[in-house]
Amino acid sequence: MLIPPADPLPIPPADPLPIPPADQLPIPPEDPLQEARLVPPPPRLDPPRFVPPVRLDSTGAAGPTRSQARGKKWRRCGHGWVVEDHGEIDQPAQRIVEAAVGLSPGEAVTGWCSIHLARARYFDGATTIRRTNLPVRVLVGWDRRSSEAATYSRAALSRDEIVLRHGIPCTNIHRALLDELCVTSDIRDAVVLVDMVLHAELTSLNRFEAYLAGAPRRRGLRMARRAVALAVEGSESPRETLMRLVWVLDAGLPQPLCNRSVHDLSGRFVARPDLLSSEFGVVGEYDGENHRETRRRRRDIDREAKMRNLGLEVFSFVAGELHDREAAARRMLGAVARARRSRLPRRWSTEPIGPGPDSLDDRLRLREVMTKFVRGEVALADLLRETPASPASPAAR
Template sequence: MARDSHRWHPKCRPPDDLVAPVPVDPTGRAGPTPAQARGPHWRRTTPGLFVPSSVGDDVPEQRILEHAARLPVVDSGVTGWAACRMHGAAFFDGLAHGGRTRLAVPLALGAKAQLRPWPGSRLLRARLTWEEVEVVAGVSCTVPRRALFDAMRTAPSLVDAVVAMDMMAAAEVVSIAQMREYAGAHPAWTGVPQVRTALALADEDSRSPAETRMRLIWVREAQLPAPLVNQPIWTRDGHLLGIADLLDPDSGTVGEFDGADHREAARHTRDVAREQTMRDVGLEYFTVTGNDLSHPQRVVARMHSTRARARWLRDDHRDWTIVPPPGWRTVPSLDERLARRAEAALEAETDTWSATA
């Protein structure tokens, strides 16, 4: 399967070994015979469609493909989290917060599409034009902005809606500005108030759902000023101390999310050393774990107590700074990166057209 190497990378590519469901074939050449379909060597995915029983549906894209296979030919497409995943956003894994409960695959249906409900999928009926559907790795999907819009407006909570926006931005698929424009063009749709509120809380520098959830506890439950996210911190002489998951620059408070990979011996050793380095220059430090996120008040208390211990030094009295040293390469904004990507795609398309004209 084609995958990015890092387990927690925000981008992914669809696997190259997905197996498309097939209907029964009396000859047994293009699919199982009726008798074979009833046997142990084939698994029914949806009404009238089968894959070999050796093909599991634990890979999100395989599950998406199986439900997409029953979509009408026109006026329909996979949407929401499933289309976000197909467009390359890795953290849309098809599991609810907690990582155990499977989410239904959302299927967008326009005015003319007819499809009956089926376990494992969710039907979303709303206006859908042909311009908002494209094929990705053999799956008919809504385009990225529509996919994210549906994910955010149907999210079970405001926090989940913010996570969706942050993770599409982390994957460099949709920016906050693009989503704000799209929501503005669909003001009367169900769930748009939640989308607008989520956009006001979103941050394009978040790199994981847990980081977003930690930040939202800081802002909403703890009611503290919005922090800087994944902020590089330097010494006064230009040495990079580290990149803080969350930084309150006024008080000098650093917050870090300690995920499962942080517990590996080598990584934990580096984390401890970095924390000590941060403290040595006058920064106060707190850590949040995955289990902590299920107990927001515990996290709130930790945030407030850490911030109360912080040194609150004036900028000219600090041994640390967030001002990049000379020569530090500034990363273009997400909108700039997406614009460049679109220009490159248009140029490639124009070159192809010119060559074949």
């Protein structure tokens, strides 16, 4: 039977290591992102559901006996651990839970696993093209044999780098993202990782840049810094990011805006394109599978006509076209050339009338402060004092 994620997974210390006194054990904090619900949440995955492993028990009281575990109902997932076999457990969370069995204090899952348990979309533990499963990444304190299912690496973790997500010790978002970037060989894949963490509002670009500035030297750190230099807040899918990277890296054009609202000169909302170059007056759209439906396609055509009437040149791509980067770059450069030749007046703006949306830093800060208030860690006066007061923040409005 599936267990809801609120039930904690028991993770005892591994047998080979001495166990310090209970009052000296580092207890990871619960992930505050799971409690922050007072600020409108970003798009997230549903809470994971998994079957927690249990220890073999010679008495059969707390778990199956060895003879019972030989049946079809149970499946081994570690030395002395079994899991009840269900047809519904072939999912990322289940693989992570089974790899996390027997972790000692100071050890944690990291990389895509930690980010998946933080419920970020697109971190499903599979490669982009062949859809083969990535190994669960685990940081441990001593050498352990890796397998196709799990990769164990020796690493020292500080206490503030570990949080509990659904009862599983995980590295925090910054460490998890850095660990994943450091094993990524392609710069475009690395930028997609950063963009999608930002899209899930697990951190901001400013916060992750500050974290990287203090990170010790390690293999892959240069790739991480290159990815951050190309990442932006606002991309909402991997394909949007790849389209933007063709614009920047292959067409050699300046960094565009992503999912920025376009208004006419009276302040009326017109569209929110995937890519917008204010400098050239060019809009780019990526039309995925959901754009093939007739009604949706009719709305897309109507929206493109409205943007062209305001003086914007539009180009678009459908699934598969971004693989030919040279052809995609030529299409973008062609749109820029047409925009430069156009004599239509600019009748659009990206600045709305009235207060604009909160910045990602403001939303994260407000979510953290409200979480502290709900927990009773700050009083109302402290809440009002700590709430962001930028012109675009809720406190300023």
